Amino acid sequence: MYGMPGKANPASDAADTFASPEPPRPVAASRPAAANAGARCANCMMRHICMAASLEADDVEQLDRVMQGWRTVRQGEKLFRAGDPFRSLYAVRAGSFKTVVTSERGKEHISGFYMAGDAIGMDGICEETHTSDAIALEDSVVCVIPYHLLEALCRELKPLQRQFHKMLSAEIVREANQMMLLGNMSAEQRVATFLLSISARHRERGYSATSFVLRMTREDIGSYLGVTLETVSRTLSKFQQEGLLAVQGKSLDLLNLDALDAR
Amino acid sequence: MYGMPGKANPASDAADTFASPEPPRPVAASRPAAANAGARCANCMMRHICMAASLEADDVEQLDRVMQGWRTVRQGEKLFRAGDPFRSLYAVRAGSFKTVVTSERGKEHISGFYMAGDAIGMDGICEETHTSDAIALEDSVVCVIPYHLLEALCRELKPLQRQFHKMLSAEIVREANQMMLLGNMSAEQRVATFLLSISARHRERGYSATSFVLRMTREDIGSYLGVTLETVSRTLSKFQQEGLLAVQGKSLDLLNLDALDAR
DNA sequence: CGTGAACTTGATGTAGATCAAACCCCGTGG
DNA sequence: CCACGGGGTTTGATCTACATCAAGTTCACG
Numbered sequence: 001m002y003g004m005p006g007k008a009n010p011a012s013d014a015a016d017t018f019a020s021p022e023p024p025r026p027v028a029a030s031r032p033a034a035a036n037a038g039a040r041c042a043n044c045m046m047r048h049i050c051m052a053a054s055l056e057a058d059d060v061e062q063l064d065r066v067m068q069g070w071r072t073v074r075q076g077e078k079l080f081r082a083g084d085p086f087r088s089l090y091a092v093r094a095g096s097f098k099t100v101v102t103s104e105r106g107k108e109h110i111s112g113f114y115m116a117g118d119a120i121g122m123d124g125i126c127e128e129t130h131t132s133d134a135i136a137l138e139d140s141v142v143c144v145i146p147y148h149l150l151e152a153l154c155r156e157l158k159p160l161q162r163q164f165h166k167m168l169s170a171e172i173v174r175e176a177n178q179m180m181l182l183g184n185m186s187a188e189q190r191v192a193t194f195l196l197s198i199s200a201r202h203r204e205r206g207y208s209a210t211s212f213v214l215r216m217t218r219e220d221i222g223s224y225l226g227v228t229l230e231t232v233s234r235t236l237s238k239f240q241q242e243g244l245l246a247v248q249g250k251s252l253d254l255l256n257l258d259a260l261d262a263r
Numbered sequence: 264m265y266g267m268p269g270k271a272n273p274a275s276d277a278a279d280t281f282a283s284p285e286p287p288r289p290v291a292a293s294r295p296a297a298a299n300a301g302a303r304c305a306n307c308m309m310r311h312i313c314m315a316a317s318l319e320a321d322d323v324e325q326l327d328r329v330m331q332g333w334r335t336v337r338q339g340e341k342l343f344r345a346g347d348p349f350r351s352l353y354a355v356r357a358g359s360f361k362t363v364v365t366s367e368r369g370k371e372h373i374s375g376f377y378m379a380g381d382a383i384g385m386d387g388i389c390e391e392t393h394t395s396d397a398i399a400l401e402d403s404v405v406c407v408i409p410y411h412l413l414e415a416l417c418r419e420l421k422p423l424q425r426q427f428h429k430m431l432s433a434e435i436v437r438e439a440n441q442m443m444l445l446g447n448m449s450a451e452q453r454v455a456t457f458l459l460s461i462s463a464r465h466r467e468r469g470y471s472a473t474s475f476v477l478r479m480t481r482e483d484i485g486s487y488l489g490v491t492l493e494t495v496s497r498t499l500s501k502f503q504q505e506g507l508l509a510v511q512g513k514s515l516d517l518l519n520l521d522a523l524d525a526r
Numbered sequence: 527c528g529t530g531a532a533c534t535t536g537a538t539g540t541a542g543a544t545c546a547a548a549c550c551c552c553g554t555g556g
Numbered sequence: 557c558c559a560c561g562g563g564g565t566t567t568g569a570t571c572t573a574c575a576t577c578a579a580g581t582t583c584a585c586g
Contacts, residue, residue, distance in 0.1 A: 158418065167389075169388035176395065493566080
């Protein structure tokens, strides 16, 4: 099923793609944390790659307690925008996002794509203000983690502290690798690297590493890779002609991962 | 004095550039932390932009206690290399560094330049292994901060925890901005942005924002900006012809910051 | 089933890479 | 003290990967 295009309803698509055990449960910001019984990391498929990774069951429960709840974000809507005051981090529970940074000149650049289990918003910590927009690529659900509570819990739970630091550091490493891509690689290498990265992230999450649907447009991919949308399109066509993959709109089948890696 | 080229001894140059109150005091790795009386954040000119920022005097003393000591790194030597096990973070006390990431294909890319007060090594946290080389651009001194001790202290001291998180987040934001530069900007804009960024960092540290010496080669700058060294050189010459700055080898005078910003 | 957005493909233009040569320091050793 | 050598830098000539412009096609959604 996964990897087939043409779903009528992106919300149900997101739900079956990521198999959320419960339906999204949006919560008012003012709702007390104690009432938040539905959102439980223990039940979440993504707990082993998310904030809860390597926590004992007791500690996961503590994390649940500081989690404010879920928030649904419809396709195209913004989870936050640059300039918003920073209060919470977000963990993607279902769906996916892109983050967009805008220069003073008004030029936009996509700085990252985030899927289930990824954390968004860590750019906001340093100035207590978000520096990018986070936009849902499909109807999505995030866990809302108030930063001051997470901070306090990190002082209590060493494994949580360690995991949080690792997530911050992993983002630094990811961006450093992206800088390498943007600074040194040919268009073909950029596209190949991008596809392999998506593939690997799907594999980590238990989905097919070779057959998937791109949630973003060619323009989004181009922006992320520092090339034009035409170049993305041409490169995909070329890879298809060479038998490295099969494209059909946003659906992709990678037919030769090694050959892609050799680009 | 700062900004004048042609010093005979780079070590003395580094010392007077950053006005270290005491001479470097290298320490053996096994030396107990208690013996580390010489290295004191309280005396350090950079304490307000470093790990100690916004700490009370008592807390700064605690930070001193976990600091393992100083390490001197001669020009061209490596503070750590990709693949080294991650044990410590480093704060630049005097001098400057570049960090270099190397792709599987062996291509090198400079991911950052670091001067006094900056922290290096945060990429190592996530996999407990450094992912880049850190190379001294001149004879330099760093404070060595064992990560497990810092972690423990961050559980004790909320302001230190906050500052540390801010430094991690600031690195994420810096890299996101660099990705924007690499993905969207013309060569001229890249060079102008680079110069203005160096200028601002000098200003923050109390040095001249308009007159300084570049510690890195044209090739280093090119690698960082994703252009060739020839393009860097040509762009500087062009800016000079237009009266935006005066170049003389590695010495630079910015004559029109606004015009540079308008690029 | 109609319509606009997303995508593909082709033709042409250009910023910056690459190749090449000379120059300028700056440290070294005679 | 000066000649020497080599890394760093500048500048010029040429080349090319990719951007840009343009037109048509397909697709997804209302």
